Amino acid sequence: MKLAIVGGGASGLAAAIEAGRTSPKAEIVILERLDRVGKKILATGNGRCNYSNSNLDINNYYGRDRMFADYALKEFTVENTVNFFNRLGVFPKEEKNGRLYPFSLQASAVLDALRSECERLGVNIITGFCVKEAVKKGKGFELTSDAGRKINADRLIIAGGGCASASLGSDGSAFKLLKGFGHSITELAPALVQLKTRPEEVKSLKGIKFTGSVSLIHKDRIICEDCGEVLFTDYGVSGPPIFQLSARAAFIKNAVLSLDFMSEYSPKEVYDILENRRESLSHLTMESFFTGLLNKRIGNLISRRIGIEKLSYGVGRLTNRQLWAIASQIKDYRLEITGNNGFKNAQVTAGGALTSEFDGKTMQSRIVSGLYACGEVLDIYGDCGGYNLQWAWSSGRLAGRSAVIKE
Ligand SMILES: Cc1cc2nc3c(=O)[nH]c(=O)nc-3n(C[C@H](O)[C@H](O)[C@H](O)COP(=O)(O)OP(=O)(O)OC[C@H]3O[C@@H](n4cnc5c(N)ncnc54)[C@H](O)[C@@H]3O)c2cc1C
Known part of the structure; x- marks a missing residue:
């Protein structure tokens, strides 16, 4: 079974790790348009990465239906996230208002931990691969890069983020990919700006x-x-x-x-x-x-x-x-x-793929079987303070696990 993940940001890396741990035999590939994965993670929390928040509540989240996020956030909780990173070597430090950081206060520690776990699990990371087109081919998917390179997969996770801070990778192209599969994208607006x-x-x-x-x-x-x-x-x-x-x-x-x-x-x-x-x-x-x-x-x-x-x-x-x-x-x-101050300066995108077209218990599309989405590309965003990364970890891990255990 081959799983392709579009986007090597927070949610895509989390999805790859959970998929690899759940199904060691699965072939997992991350396709990332930039020359390296996790560029945005390095910029989070002013370079310190406020990766979660111990005061998390569903009311810290917004979207047309914030309750869509409830299952993922309860399945992969804050405590679970702290343990997940602690086991990868990132010891937690709690600051004001429950904000959680790596004890070293270095965002690079979080990215290094994710990358080395991907490596341990044999996740294939292909950078410089901007997915321009994604179509259903038989029971699986065919992905084409802007340079014309093609990759096939049995399952597909779209983890390409929104359109905030495009210089860090998320240029809104993930919305186009989901639209191509018939998904609706809500009105978009810059948030945390x-x-x-x-x-x-x-x-x-x-x-x-x-x-x-x-x-x-x-x-x-x-x-x-x-x-x-x-x-x-x-x-x-x-x-x-x-x-x-x-x-x-x-x-x-x-x-x-x-x-x-x-x-x-x-x-x-x-x-x-x-x-x-x-x-x-x-x-x-x-x-x-x-x-x-x-x-x-x-x-x-x-x-x-x-x-x-x-x-x-x-x-x-x-x-x-x-x-x-x-x-x-x-x-x-x-x-x-x-x-x-616009998307260029915003930390997140408010709005995204309509969540009623996805199953919140698996992150699978209700329109296309075998297609999943996670992170900021969905119409869920959170308050400032670690809530957006927590959504990326929770939804990413749920999508990764579901994609490889689907019968
Ligand atoms: C400056 C800044 C500071 C922030 N600080 C915090 C913080 O401290 N705490 C917090 O909780 N949140 C913070 N956020 C928000 C948080 O970083 C995001 O909500 C989170 O990273 C979203 O994860 P994601 O995986 O959904 O998307 P992203 O992290 O945006 O990742 C998407 C990835 O997909 C790739 N991609 C996109 N389209 C394609 C394509 N077509 N083909 C191939 N690859 C593609 C992109 O290059 C990118 O690497 C901050 C954001 C910014 C901009």
Whole structure:
């Protein structure tokens, strides 16, 4: 039995290993378009590879039917993933919010472990093989590379990823292969990406960082919130909480961001702090009112938002009403989301192959027998924090195992 896997990324390597372990006699080949496998793995977690998360919950995942992911995530759990890598020599290190990394904090350790296990199992890795066409031939499949090279297989797993960060391999061609088999691809959007806002709102803040909380708001309802370091850029905002919220913002139109610059304090406490400052700093102007509390440039924008145009305005002249207006801007500074930084800068693709056309217990296509898919090519994506790689390991291993035990 010959199994071909299109894509040597996280899910493809996991699929090959599970297939090789389940059926040592199976002939397994990975076809990878780049000159090496796992290029994206090396870039994950800023080169440290946040490979899973011990606080995993199905609600960390999105897609038209997130429950599709449930079986794979329960079959190959986080604990299972930690043991899987530990046995390959990658000792775990847990950091903030359950994020799991290799103890050496080197993404290369994860890739090395996967590659050497593939080697031990005799998996044939062919690089520089970009699968341009995949068709059913008899009971099996015929794959053709862009250079015209052909490979036949009895079973086929599409593990070619989405279209985020194409320079790392996933250029969206896996969607075309699945479409060729009659599969539907949902609307696609970049996720885990920087968000764009009106440039005039943020340009003067470029380069400033603050640590606070950010909420995604739609029709006056908080969709989700996160806290951490936010960076203002000339196009909008970046940083871990923004990436996190961008996963939810992917398909929500007219959503806005609410920044809380002093998340440790309630609005009343912020008001009290401002009232004390009015008293002690009454001899100063608005130019200095925020010094030592907030970044001056943020303070200036807030002053302007509440209608104080001139920084020469005396602090002692601030009315209680103005203090409340400032407090409310500090706690709820709204920014309209006008877009995002695109697939080129995104970590994952929101959307993908319609999961109702696959069996979540095997990852097999309901349209073409012997065809499987796993990882980001499917319409499942997760929050920032190791959830996407965990999906790649779980779905990849389930697809690999199912593909070789199919009677
Ligand atoms: C910069 C960055 C940082 C990230 N950090 C994290 C993190 O720390 N934690 C986390 O959980 N997630 C992270 N992610 C997301 C995570 O890396 C992906 O969700 C995951 O790698 C998806 O795995 P995959 O196997 O489905 O697809 P990919 O990893 O994209 O692999 C697909 C492979 O298929 C190959 N391929 C595609 N089409 C073809 C074709 N036609 N023929 C042959 N080969 C093909 C590609 O070259 C590629 O090697 C990050 C992503 C990026 C871009």
